[in-house]
Amino acid sequence: MSAERLAGLIRERQPCVVLTGAGVSTESGIPDFRSPTGLWAQFDPLEFGSIEAFRRDPVRVWSFYKPRVSMLTDAEPNPAHLALAELEQRGLVEAVVTQNIDLLHGRAGSREVVEVHGSIRTATCPGCGARHELEQVLELLAEADAPACPACGEIVKPDVVFFGELLPPEAIDRAYELARGAALMLVVGSALEVYPIAGLPEETLAAGGKLAIVNRGPTPYDGRANLRIDGSAGEVLPAVVAAL
Numbered sequence: 714m715s716a717e718r719l720a721g722l723i724r725e726r727q728p729c730v731v732l733t734g735a736g737v738s739t740e741s742g743i744p745d746f747r748s749p750t751g752l753w754a755q756f757d758p759l760e761f762g763s764i765e766a767f768r769r770d771p772v773r774v775w776s777f778y779k780p781r782v783s784m785l786t787d788a789e790p791n792p793a794h795l796a797l798a799e800l801e802q803r804g805l806v807e808a809v810v811t812q813n814i815d816l817l818h819g820r821a822g823s824r825e826v827v828e829v830h831g832s833i834r835t836a837t838c839p840g841c842g843a844r845h846e847l848e849q850v851l852e853l854l855a856e857a858d859a860p861a862c863p864a865c866g867e868i869v870k871p872d873v874v875f876f877g878e879l880l881p882p883e884a885i886d887r888a889y890e891l892a893r894g895a896a897l898m899l900v901v902g903s904a905l906e907v908y909p910i911a912g913l914p915e916e917t918l919a920a921g922g923k924l925a926i927v928n929r930g931p932t933p934y935d936g937r938a939n940l941r942i943d944g945s946a947g948e949v950l951p952a953v954v955a956a957l
């Protein structure tokens with residue numbers, strides 16, 4: 714029933730921009746790092762996830778990241794990712810703005826993906842600035858605990874946003890532009906707690922757009938959403954596609 718209502722909203726209110734968070738990837742076996750039982754509850758983010766920690770001891774930070782990178786590359790897109798790609802293909806989703814770094818939207822077939830926290834697609838050498846593709850980083854990781862730049866020997870840094878780093882300005886500008894132009898913003902699997910991304914629905918609402926939320930658990934925007942579905946993205950989104 715609510716999937717049908719959401720399908721109706723998507724049909725009526727174009728363009729529709731989707732904002733996704735960790736909840737869209739949990740069904741691919743990728744845990745939400747920020748949940749109370751997640752990674753950052755077990756590991757001090759300042760010690761392993763901050764840019765200061767990386768500058769101080771990149772090999773130590775890689776000892777933490779290496780198993781996580783292989784977990785992300787082993788993961789497969791789930792029905793939520795596939796449904797969003799399908800909606801884009803049908804012309805019903807303009808773009809997906811994501812907080813996730815796992816590349817699963819692109820692998821599911823989504824084309825317009827704005828990665829506001831960066832991604833594991835590339836890593837950059839802090840020494841010489843060379844950019845290395847994920848495949849090369851994985852090859853380097855197969856032979857060492859931390860990937861050293863083949864050009865200069867410095868340990869490369871994944872192009873994901875670490876704590877203490879600014880978000881990539883081009884992606885943020887694009888995300889805000891999309892949010893302002895959206896007749897409907899569909900939030901999926903995000904508790905909307907991490908700024909500045911949590912401010913995107915505000916932009917849509919201020920510009921006269923509507924808001925729909927599919928998330929397990931509450932968000933600060935629930936009272937202002939046109940429709941709110943407390944459910945799993947992997948169940949709700951395929952039902953929405955089926956209802957269209």
Ligand SMILES: [Zn+2]
Nearest residue numbers: 838841862865
């Ligand atoms: Zn280098």
